[in-house]
Amino acid sequence: MLExxxxxxxxxxxxEHDVLCEVVFNSAMCGYTELLTxxxxxxxxxxxxxxxxxxxxxxxxxxxxxxxxxxxxxVRSVSGAASNFRCDVDINTFLKQNRIPxxxxxxxxxxxxxxxxxxxxxGMIAYGDTIDTAAMKKQIDAFVLxxxxxxVSSREQKVYGDGPVKIALADYGVKSNIIRSLxxxxxTVKCFPYDASFEDMMSFSPDGIMLSNGPGDPKECTKAxxxxxxxxxxxxxxxxxxxxxxxxxxxxxxDTYKLKYGHRGINHPVKDLFANRVYITSQNHGxxxxxxxxxxxxxxxxxxxxxxxxxEGLNYKNGKVFSVQFxxxxxxxxxxxxxxxxxxxxxxxxxxx
Numbered sequence: 237m238l239e240x241x242x243x244x245x246x247x248x249x250x251x252e253h254d255v256l257c258e259v260v261f262n263s264a265m266c267g268y269t270e271l272l273t274x275x276x277x278x279x280x281x282x283x284x285x286x287x288x289x290x291x292x293x294x295x296x297x298x299x300x301x302x303x304x305x306x307x308x309x310x311v312r313s314v315s316g317a318a319s320n321f322r323c324d325v326d327i328n329t330f331l332k333q334n335r336i337p338x339x340x341x342x343x344x345x346x347x348x349x350x351x352x353x354x355x356x357x358x359g360m361i362a363y364g365d366t367i368d369t370a371a372m373k374k375q376i377d378a379f380v381l382x383x384x385x386x387x388v389s390s391r392e393q394k395v396y397g398d399g400p401v402k403i404a405l406a407d408y409g410v411k412s413n414i415i416r417s418l419x420x421x422x423x424t425v426k427c428f429p430y431d432a433s434f435e436d437m438m439s440f441s442p443d444g445i446m447l448s449n450g451p452g453d454p455k456e457c458t459k460a461x462x463x464x465x466x467x468x469x470x471x472x473x474x475x476x477x478x479x480x481x482x483x484x485x486x487x488x489x490x491d492t493y494k495l496k497y498g499h500r501g502i503n504h505p506v507k508d509l510f511a512n513r514v515y516i517t518s519q520n521h522g523x524x525x526x527x528x529x530x531x532x533x534x535x536x537x538x539x540x541x542x543x544x545x546x547x548e549g550l551n552y553k554n555g556k557v558f559s560v561q562f563x564x565x566x567x568x569x570x571x572x573x574x575x576x577x578x579x580x581x582x583x584x585x586x587x588x589x
Contacts, residue, residue: 250331267568293318408450447480518569
C-alpha cells in the first residue's frame with residue numbers, strides 16, 4: 237500500500253514480515269547486488285522497473301557494503317534460477333538471511349508511474365491471507381523515516397590500502413567502490429564516522445579529504461555541516477560525492493531540496509559545462525542543491541542533469557574543493573566519469589582540475 241491508499245497485490249519472497257518504508261524506484265536493468273548493498277537506500281523500499289530480477293544470483297564480491305540496507309524489495313518477477321558461475325547465493329536466500337522482505341508479482345511499471353506523477357511516498361508491505369488495509373493506512377500515516385546516516389556510518393576508523401597518498405574519508409554511508417577507486421590509484425584511505433570532527437580527520441595528516449555518499453535529508457546532518465565549514469576554510473583538497481556534495485553546499489550557505497521522485501538508475505545523462513561534454517552516469521539520490529542559492533563568488537556550477545536541469549556538480553572558487561551529485565565510481569553503471577578520481581589526485585599534487 238502506498239501513502240495515497242493505492243494497493244498492489246503480489247507474492248512474498250525473502251524474509252516475509254510487515255515493513256514500513258519510503259517507496260522509490262530504480263530503472264537499472266542490472267546491478268541489483270550493488271543496489272541491495274548500497275547504504276544510500278537505507279529506510280527505503282525499492283521498486284525495480286526492470287521486470288526480471290535475480291537471474292544471475294548474488295555475488296559477494298560485487299557488494300558495496302557488508303549487508304543490504306534497504307527495507308523492502310518490490311519486483312515484477314524473481315528468477316527461479318540463479319545462473320552464473322560467480323553466483324554465491326540466490327537472491328531469495330540472500331534476502332532471508334538478512335531479514336529483508338520482498339514482494340513479487342506486482343505491476344512495477346504501474347507503481348513507477350504513480351510515483352512519477354505523485355512523487356515519492358511512504359508505503360507498507362503486509363503479508364497474510366487476510367489483510368486489514370485500514371490498519372495499514374493508519375500505520376503509513378504515522379510513519380516517520382528516521383535519520384539513517386548514523387545507522388549506516390561505520391563507527392570504526394578502518395584503514396584501506398598502503399599507498400603514498402593519504403585520504404581521510406568521511407563515511408556517511410560509503411560505497412566500497414569509492415574506497416577501491418582511491419586504493420587503486422595509490423591511496424591509503426582511512427574512514428572516519430559521520431560525526432567525526434575536522435580535528436579528528438586532520439590527526440591522520442591527510443593529503444586530501446573525501447566526502448562519501450549516504451542516505452536521507454542532508455539538512456539532518458548538522459554536525460557534519462559544521463565540520464565541513466572548517467574543511468573548506470582550511471583549504472585541503474576535497475572531493476565530495478552525492479550526500480557529501482550536498483553537505484559541502486550546505487556548509488557554504490547554499491540550500492537543498494527534495495526532488496519529486498529522485499534520480500535512481502545507471503543511465504542518467506549529465507553535461508559537463510566546462511568541457512561541453514555529456515556523460516552517462518550512475519545515480520541514487522532524492523535531494524539536490526538548489527541552483528538559485530549557489531553564490532557565484534563561492535562556486536561555479538560544473539555539471540547539470542540533462543533530464544531536469546538540476547545541479548550535478550560544483551567547483552568551488554578556492555580551487556581546492558569540487559563535488560558531484562552522481563557516482564563516478566559507478567558500481568553498477570558506466571565508468572564515464574571515473575576520471576574525476578584522477579582529477580582529485582592531480583589537485584592533491586598541486587595541479588588544477
